[in-house]
Amino acid sequence: MAKILVFNPSNNVMEVYYRGLDQYMPYAKNMTVREFRGSSNSDLLWTDRRLMEAWNKLRTTYGKPIKIGYAFKRIWQGGHGEQSQHYAGMALDMAQNVSSAERDKIRILAETLGVFSYVEPKALTPTWVSANLEKGYYYLSEYIYKQKKVENI
Numbered sequence: 001m002a003k004i005l006v007f008n009p010s011n012n013v014m015e016v017y018y019r020g021l022d023q024y025m026p027y028a029k030n031m032t033v034r035e036f037r038g039s040s041n042s043d044l045l046w047t048d049r050r051l052m053e054a055w056n057k058l059r060t061t062y063g064k065p066i067k068i069g070y071a072f073k074r075i076w077q078g079g080h081g082e083q084s085q086h087y088a089g090m091a092l093d094m095a096q097n098v099s100s101a102e103r104d105k106i107r108i109l110a111e112t113l114g115v116f117s118y119v120e121p122k123a124l125t126p127t128w129v130s131a132n133l134e135k136g137y138y139y140l141s142e143y144i145y146k147q148k149k150v151e152n153i
């Protein structure tokens with residue numbers, strides 16, 4: 001069971017959910033809590049409704065399963081720059097398990113849909129597709145969590 005904080009920009013509310021790892025993420029279709037948690041073992045996760053909706057659009061338009069290898073990370077897990085959107089629960093690393101040609105299709109689709117702020121160019125992430133929402137959406141950064149602003153949610 002994981003505690004999941006989801007910022008909902010339509011009413012500026014930080015919503016709280018408790019979900020099992022095999023249940024879907026709030027607002028998401030075809031993305032389990034386990035997939036969003038990726039390699040993190042944290043029982044506390046956070047994201048923004050807009051990332052879930054961006055995923056839904058990508059997944060629905062593509063029309064086939066898309067593996068999510070990594071998404072949420074706590075800052076102490078390392079592996080990314082301090083400003084990484086992974087720590088804000090705003091980044092998806094996908095399509096690690098398909099051919100390069102199929103991955104190109106997913107990358108191009110993610111770019112052309114315009115639902116993500118940024119999709120890494122192929123040269124930077126040749127063996128996965130990295131898409132995220134921008135830093136302006138950092139409602140639930142590790143920094144805010146450390147300031148205990150969400151402790152009582």
Ligand SMILES: [Zn+2]
Binds near residue numbers: 070086092
């Ligand atoms: Zn990444």
